[in-house]
Amino acid sequence: MVQKKEVAEKLGALFSLKVGNISGQLEETAREFFCADSKLMDDEEVADLSSEFVNLIAGLLSSKDPHRRTSPQFHALEAFFSGLALRMLMRGGNVDDVVRYAQKLQYSLIDALEKDSGIAFTQSRSVLLYFAQHFDELIMAVFRTYLGERENTLKAQEAELRETSTPITEIWDGVLTLPIIGTLDSSRTMLVMEALLNRIARDHARAVVMDLTGVKNIDSQVSHHLIQMVRAVQLMGSDAIITGIHPEIARALVSLNIDLSGVTTRASLSDGLKEAFLRLGIHVSHKES
Amino acid sequence: MAISGIHLTRIGKGNYLLEPLRSMNIQDPGALLQHIVAQVQQGHGTHLYYDLSELPIIDQIYYDWLDKLARTCQTINIKMTCINMQSTAAFTLSKFLTSKPAFATALDVPD
Known part of the structure; x- marks a missing residue:
């Protein structure tokens, strides 16, 4: 438990110092998924997205208990990914891109932290586990949004079909x-x-x-x-x-x-x-x- | 004379409108039937309109009450018509109805 807290505290301290740099490095990941072929976002939006993500993860790491997945800070991150999934689906993107982006973001985040701090996080099982657990939950939030949206679409189609099959x-x-x-x-x-x-x-x-x-x-x-x-x-x-x-x-x-x-x-x-x-x-x- | 649980109003020559209230008790319909029929007969009524607009569901118990009232009316030559039946009530009633009801139905009181 003490070790867990130490991991989060150390990461939190690193984040508070390096937010600006990390955000810049994470933009590349977002560009790869949302700007390349699909053109779902422009550069400005990508910059905002990355900076918002970094702020949210910094907020989680500096929270009272960064391991708690019921904290308001973690819910804010979930809402961030749900909102992103919804936005991409509405723009004609697909859920795979958002999920792959979330997975890649996890590795990019660790890479960026390693580069900036000089500490080999890939050698630290506790850090990897911490991010893996949190990102798994965030990917679940993306899937929940996707399924919710699909259900809404199906309901709307069903209602339309019902309407057209009974032309009174x-x-x-x-x-x-x-x-x-x-x-x-x-x-x-x-x-x-x-x-x-x-x-x-x-x-x-x-x-x-x-x-x-x-x-x-x-x-x-x-x-x-x-x-x-x-x-x-x-x-x-x-x-x-x-x-x-x-x-x-x-x-x-x-x-x-x-x-x-x-x-x-x-x-x-x-x-x-x-x-x-x-x-x-x-x-x-x-x-x- | 007011009858407890219902509003019974004369709405034209020979026509009466019955509006059931929430307080209407159909568990013991005998006395209620007698009062309704007596009042319509005293006023030389020939047609009783039963307003169902406040009733979302008609179950077997309520249908039995309507049936009894309609048949009682028939015996003294009063025609009973149920009006303003809600779609949900019509749906549930049509499910267990096996023969033509003793009362007529109409959308509303005719102009």
């Missing part, structure tokens, strides 16, 4: 249309239903036309979901009209003993719209010439 349109005041295309599985039906019911509540829609022209097959579970969706629409006080049922689907519904007696069905979307307009007392006609 208000085709007339109080009339919604919902063309269902592709396979209807249980989870998708739930999403469609949620979106549809929220839309009815928001727009105060009085009729909903659900078009199944794009649905090629249906199973027992899905047909029950469909009936459930119709029931939920009706419970909210709207009229539900199902259109475009393929003969194969009609046959499947009958063989599955699905009761469609309480459901209004029409052959095509246009017939469904006519029915919805009729119920709402809307009259659409050709313009008289």
Whole structure:
């Protein structure tokens, strides 16, 4: 423990004297990863980055317990790497560069300290171990940021997909249309239903036309979901009209003993719209010439 | 006469609006049913609108209460319509509903 503290104290003392020089030497490492081919940073930003890093590591080494990875000084370093990872990802860089930069930074830091102090740190196991442990944790912070960002992107893509797979349109005041295309599985039906019911509540829609022209097959579970969706629409006080049922689907519904007696069905979307307009007392006609 | 746990207001010729309050107790629906139906009947009401706007979920117990109230209304020729059902309530109710409910539904009280 005493030895640990001595290591950190010695490094801290060295840092406080040599900050300026070390920062200059570390700029090279940053340039290699962020300026060379990728051009993710300019020289000025690299200088700021290196100087900020050196200040933060000097702050950690001069802290009360430089070995504690829960100290505010270490959290500041973690935040520095997380912020850097986020910035690089947003600029089109990849996480590998940031991780490699962090690894190289560790060696460059030891090299720079050796050069400036004349002490062979590479011979000191305790110093190497100290930096290795801290940098491992900092690399973890980079990965956490990367994974968090990836998760956010996936969530955003998922939300977009959900939005586009349920294109609920208000085709007339109080009339919604919902063309269902592709396979209807249980989870998708739930999403469609949620979106549809929220839309009815928001727009105060009085009729909903659900078009199944794009649905090629249906199973027992899905047909029950469909009936459930119709029931939920009706419970909210709207009229539900199902259109475009393929003969194969009609046959499947009958063989599955699905009761469609309480459901209004029409052959095509246009017939469904006519029915919805009729119920709402809307009259659409050709313009008289 | 005010009935504890609900607001029952006459909103037009023959129409009544029932707004349940948080304090409404449906554990023992008998007395409550009797009071509601009696008041609507006294006012020569023919239509009872039940406002569900404050109810995010309708479970089996609440549905049984609605069903009982609607069937009681039917026996004395009062039509019951549930209005302003929230999407979450419609979703949960549609999951366990096996037949057409005894009450009608509408988005709101018609103009």
